[in-house]
Amino acid sequence: MKKGRKLNSTNMNNSKNRIPRRQFNQTMAALALGALVSSCDKKSPRAAHKVLIIAIDAMDHEILSRLMNKGAMPNFSRLAAEGDFRPLMSSIPAQTPVAFSNFITGMNPGGHGIFDFIHRKPGDVILPFLSTSETEPPKRLIHFGKYQLPLSGGNVVLKRYGEAFWQILARNGIPSVIYKIPSNFPPAPSALCREIAGMGAPDMLGTYGTFSYYTDNPPDNASKVTGGKVYTVWVENNIVRAEISGPPNTFLKDQPDATVPFTVYIDPKADAALIEADDNKLLLKVGEWSGWVTISFKLAPFAPDVKGIVKFYLKAARPDFKLYVTPVNISPEHPALPISYPESYAATLSRETGPFYTQGIREDTKALQHKVLDDHEYAEHALHVLEEDKRNFWRLFDCWNEGLLFSYFSSLDLNQHTMWRASDPLSPAYTSALNRDFGDFIEKLYIGMDDLVGRVRAKIDKNATLIVMSDHGFAPFYRMLNLNTWLAENGYMALNNDAAGDKIEFLEGVDWSRTRAYNIGINALYINLRGREVNGIVEPGAEAERLIAELAGKLEALVDEKTGKRPLRKAFISGKVFSGDHVAEAPDIILGYDRGYRTSDESALGGFPKNFFSDNMGTWSGDHCMDPEIVPGILLSNKKIKASFPFIHDLTPSILAEYGIGPSSRMVGKTIW
Amino acid sequence: MPKIKIDGDLYERVKKFAKLAGYSSPDEFIIHALEKELSKLDGADSDEEIKKRLQGLGYIS
Numbered sequence A: 001m002k003k004g005r006k007l008n009s010t011n012m013n014n015s016k017n018r019i020p021r022r023q024f025n026q027t028m029a030a031l032a033l034g035a036l037v038s039s040c041d042k043k044s045p046r047a048a049h050k051v052l053i054i055a056i057d058a059m060d061h062e063i064l065s066r067l068m069n070k071g072a073m074p075n076f077s078r079l080a081a082e083g084d085f086r087p088l089m090s091s092i093p094a095q096t097p098v099a100f101s102n103f104i105t106g107m108n109p110g111g112h113g114i115f116d117f118i119h120r121k122p123g124d125v126i127l128p129f130l131s132t133s134e135t136e137p138p139k140r141l142i143h144f145g146k147y148q149l150p151l152s153g154g155n156v157v158l159k160r161y162g163e164a165f166w167q168i169l170a171r172n173g174i175p176s177v178i179y180k181i182p183s184n185f186p187p188a189p190s191a192l193c194r195e196i197a198g199m200g201a202p203d204m205l206g207t208y209g210t211f212s213y214y215t216d217n218p219p220d221n222a223s224k225v226t227g228g229k230v231y232t233v234w235v236e237n238n239i240v241r242a243e244i245s246g247p248p249n250t251f252l253k254d255q256p257d258a259t260v261p262f263t264v265y266i267d268p269k270a271d272a273a274l275i276e277a278d279d280n281k282l283l284l285k286v287g288e289w290s291g292w293v294t295i296s297f298k299l300a301p302f303a304p305d306v307k308g309i310v311k312f313y314l315k316a317a318r319p320d321f322k323l324y325v326t327p328v329n330i331s332p333e334h335p336a337l338p339i340s341y342p343e344s345y346a347a348t349l350s351r352e353t354g355p356f357y358t359q360g361i362r363e364d365t366k367a368l369q370h371k372v373l374d375d376h377e378y379a380e381h382a383l384h385v386l387e388e389d390k391r392n393f394w395r396l397f398d399c400w401n402e403g404l405l406f407s408y409f410s411s412l413d414l415n416q417h418t419m420w421r422a423s424d425p426l427s428p429a430y431t432s433a434l435n436r437d438f439g440d441f442i443e444k445l446y447i448g449m450d451d452l453v454g455r456v457r458a459k460i461d462k463n464a465t466l467i468v469m470s471d472h473g474f475a476p477f478y479r480m481l482n483l484n485t486w487l488a489e490n491g492y493m494a495l496n497n498d499a500a501g502d503k504i505e506f507l508e509g510v511d512w513s514r515t516r517a518y519n520i521g522i523n524a525l526y527i528n529l530r531g532r533e534v535n536g537i538v539e540p541g542a543e544a545e546r547l548i549a550e551l552a553g554k555l556e557a558l559v560d561e562k563t564g565k566r567p568l569r570k571a572f573i574s575g576k577v578f579s580g581d582h583v584a585e586a587p588d589i590i591l592g593y594d595r596g597y598r599t600s601d602e603s604a605l606g607g608f609p610k611n612f613f614s615d616n617m618g619t620w621s622g623d624h625c626m627d628p629e630i631v632p633g634i635l636l637s638n639k640k641i642k643a644s645f646p647f648i649h650d651l652t653p654s655i656l657a658e659y660g661i662g663p664s665s666r667m668v669g670k671t672i673w
Numbered sequence B: 001m002p003k004i005k006i007d008g009d010l011y012e013r014v015k016k017f018a019k020l021a022g023y024s025s026p027d028e029f030i031i032h033a034l035e036k037e038l039s040k041l042d043g044a045d046s047d048e049e050i051k052k053r054l055q056g057l058g059y060i061s
Helices: A021-036 A061-069 A074-082 A096-105 A165-171 A345-353 A365-369 A375-398 A411-423 A432-438 A441-459 A483-489 A542-557 A648-658 B008-020 B026-042 B045-055
Strands: A050-056 A084-088 A118-121 A127-130 A133-136 A141-144 A147-150 A155-158 A176-181 A193-197 A211-215 A228-232 A239-248 A257-266 A272-277 A280-285 A293-297 A306-310 A312-316 A322-325 A403-409 A465-469 A475-481 A517-519 A524-527 A568-573 A589-593 A596-599 A613-615 A633-637
Touching (some): A061 A074, A061 A084, A061 A441, A061 A633, A074 A084, A074 A441, A074 A633, A165 A176, A165 A403, A165 A648, A193 A345, A211 A239, A211 A365, A228 B026, A239 A293, A239 A306, A257 A293, A280 A293, A345 A375, A365 A375, A375 A403, A375 A432, A375 A441, A411 A432, A411 A441, A483 A517, A542 A568, A542 A589, A589 A596
Parallel strands (some): A050 A403, A050 A465, A176 A193, A176 A403, A211 A228, A475 A596
Antiparallel strands (some): A084 A633, A133 A155, A211 A322, A272 A280, A293 A306, A312 A322, A465 A633, A475 A613, A568 A589
C-alpha cells in the first residue's frame, strides 16, 4: 500500500468492477434479509442441493497418483472409485492468481485480465506491481494542524474482471460460503454470499507479509532482508524495549509509520521471557510460539484505533536475544480493510473460531529464506497455518446447510516450494541432513489431506456433490533463466552506457529507443510496442507479429549448455491462446518452461544478472510456473466426470450446472459432467 | 555490518533524542534518519514502497 493511502472502502464504486444496479438492489435486499434470518435458516428448494469444493493449492497429479498407487491415500482412492479422478489442466501460465481467476470466471486470462503475479504499467518508467488488486489514494485532504483528514475515501480495487460463479449463483437464489479463494481481494460483493479473502489480501503494511525480527546481534544480511525487517535492540538489565511498525499514519502530514511499543523482560535464570504489548502479557519459553495477540495502532485523538494481530516467537534469550514477530495481520474482528464480504463476516467467523491469519500468503517463506526462521521453526509455523485452516474449515462445514461451500488450503503449495530440496537429491540445495529431518515432510502433508477427505466423506450428505481440486501441480526448480540478459545479449534489449549491468533492477538503465522486447513477471515477455508502450519502437501489425514469432522460435530452441536441455517447452503467443476483452493488455509471449526451469527472480523484476542461466541454490526449490502440461493439477469428484482431460475453467460452468444454470456467453469452459 | 564513526558529542545528543523520541536504540534512530533522508534524495517514495512489496513476494527471492 502506498503511503498516504487510506485503509478503507470496497470496490463497490469502482467503475471497472461496478456491480449492476439490479444486482446491487438484490445485494442490499439480501443484506436486509440477513439481518433477520441466520444463514443456517435460509432454505429455497434450489438451494437445498449442496456442493462442497475443497481446493488444495498445488496438489500434483503425479505425486498424488503415486501415493494412491502405494496405498498411502486410501480416502482419495475411495473417492476416485466412487466417482472419478482426472488430471486438471491449469491456466496459461500455471500460476495461482491466474488459475483461480480462470476457475472463478470460467474465462481465460484474456477475459479476466490476470496474466501473472506481476503486471507492469507502461509509462515513462515501466513499474511492475502485484496484479490482483490496487489501492487508490483519497482524492481530497483537508489540513488541520499536524493532521490531515481525508475528505473522500480511498479505494481498494479488485483488478480481476468478470463475474464470479458465486455471484451468478446468488442471482439465482443459491447461497455460497467462499473461504480464502485466491484473486478475490477485496471480495466480490454478492448477495447471499459470505466470503473471506485469500491470496492477494495484504498485511497491515499493505505488503504480502513483512515480518519483524528483533535482536541485539543482527545478521550480516540484515540490510538485504526482503519481506521483513531486522531491528537492532539493546538488552539492558534483561529488558528489551522495541516497537512493532504498523501502517503509515495518514492522519499526520509526514505520514510516519504508526507503532505499538512492547517490552520484553528476560528471565535472569530461565530460558524464558515475559512480553508486554498493549494490555497483553505473554510468558514464552525459548522455542515457543504465542497465540494471536491483538495490538492497537493509535493514529489520531479523534480517530478510532486500527487493530492488528501478531504472533511472537522467542528464538533465543541469551547470549543473543532473538525475537521473531509475524507480519501484522489485519484483525479479523476489527478489519481495517475489506477482507470479507459482508465486511462483518470476518468478525463473525473470528468470534466463532478464534483469530486467524488474514494476509493472503501466510507461510513465512521470506523468514526461512533469510534464515530468521530455521527449517524446524518454519515447519512448525507452517503446520500452525494448516491447523488453523482445518479448524476454520470444520466450523464452516458443520454450519453448512445449503448451497455451495468452497474452502482453500495453501499448505501443499508453499511447503512444496520451500521443502522440495529436502526430498530431491537433484536439487542444488539438497543436503542429507535436510533429507533426514524433512525428506517425508511433503508426503506427510499429502497424507494429512487424505485424512481430511476421509472425514469429509464420512460426514457429507449422501446427495451432496463433492469436488476436490487443485489449481496446478508441482515440479522441481533447479535452474533459472535470466531472460532479460538473454534478450540483451541477443540484440533485443539495449542498456544505456552508464547502466550498472548486473546491478540493474526494475528495468532502470534500459535504452528504450533500442529495445524491442523485455521481461517483467515470472512468465511474461512484452514487445516494446509503439502506441501501447510510451517509448514503444515496434510497429503494431506485421512487424510486431514477425518479432513475436521470431522470439518464440528462438526461445523454444534455446539450450542450457550445462544440462543440454531446452528450458522452454512452449512460448505461448497470447494473441493465439487467449480470448476476451483484455487480450490487448496481455504479455505478448507467455513462457511455458520445462520441468526444472523458471525465470530468475532478478529477471522477473527487470534485472540483468551476468549469465543466461544459474543454479537455484535457494530454499524456494520447487515451482509450478511452467508449461501447464508439465504441472497438471488434480480433480476428483463423487460424481462421474465425462471430460477425459478437463481444464480448470471447465469447473465454472460445471458448478453452475449443478444448479441447472447455464454458462454465460463470456465463459470458455465446458461442463465436465 | 559496516560501522560509521561519529563525533562523541553528536552521539550523546543522538542517544538523548533517540530515547525521547521512543526509539529502541540510538542505532535504530540513526538508521531511520538516514533512510528517511535517502528516500527524499531518491525522490520516489511510492515507487520504493511498490518495489518493497514486490520483493516481499515469496516467488521472488
